[in-house]
Amino acid sequence: MCTRISIRFNSLPFLFLTSVMLMVFCSNCGKEVPEDAYFCPKCGVKTSKGKEAGVSAPVEDLKDAFSKMGEEIEKAFAIAGRELEKAFKRAREEIREATTREPVVCSHCGEKNSAYARFCYKCGKKLE
Numbered sequence: 001m002c003t004r005i006s007i008r009f010n011s012l013p014f015l016f017l018t019s020v021m022l023m024v025f026c027s028n029c030g031k032e033v034p035e036d037a038y039f040c041p042k043c044g045v046k047t048s049k050g051k052e053a054g055v056s057a058p059v060e061d062l063k064d065a066f067s068k069m070g071e072e073i074e075k076a077f078a079i080a081g082r083e084l085e086k087a088f089k090r091a092r093e094e095i096r097e098a099t100t101r102e103p104v105v106c107s108h109c110g111e112k113n114s115a116y117a118r119f120c121y122k123c124g125k126k127l128e
Contacts, residue, residue, distance in 0.1 A: 024049075 024033045024047065026040035033040050038050030039057070046057050101115035104127050111122040119126055 024035050024037070025031065026033050026043060026045060026047070028045040029040060029043040031040055031042040033047055036049065037047055038053060038055045039046055044057070044059075046055065050057075098116060103112040103115055104117055105112055106120035106123060106125060107128060108125040109120060109123040111120055113120055113122075113127060117127055
């Protein structure tokens with residue numbers, strides 16, 4: 001006599017057994033992770049599924065962004081450095097010129113005024 005064995009796939013023991021068999025755990029923290037997860041929801045480590053898919057971690061994206069930002073900042077500082085050198089050179093030349101220029105003599109009172117003065121400091125008349 002043959003006995004017939006029937007398995008009910010929607011029975012609770014079968015569902016429990018299949019869900020236990022499909023559980024995935026994080027290699028870093030041991031937390032249960034959904035089978036299709038690319039990252040552990042607890043610690044953020046990339047799962048083997050994420051590695052297989054070649055998904056980049058947000059941390060990696062941040063590292064790349066900071067690296068690019070660092071390069072741009074270096075370029076900006078180099079440009080700023082060159083501009084400062086030019087400004088200091090111009091300032092030195094202007095100071096040298098201001099200190100070597102002849103004073104202006106007021107035609108009204110005869111007082112010597114700074115080379116860049118527009119009005120006499122003694123009588124207030126416009127210098128020519």
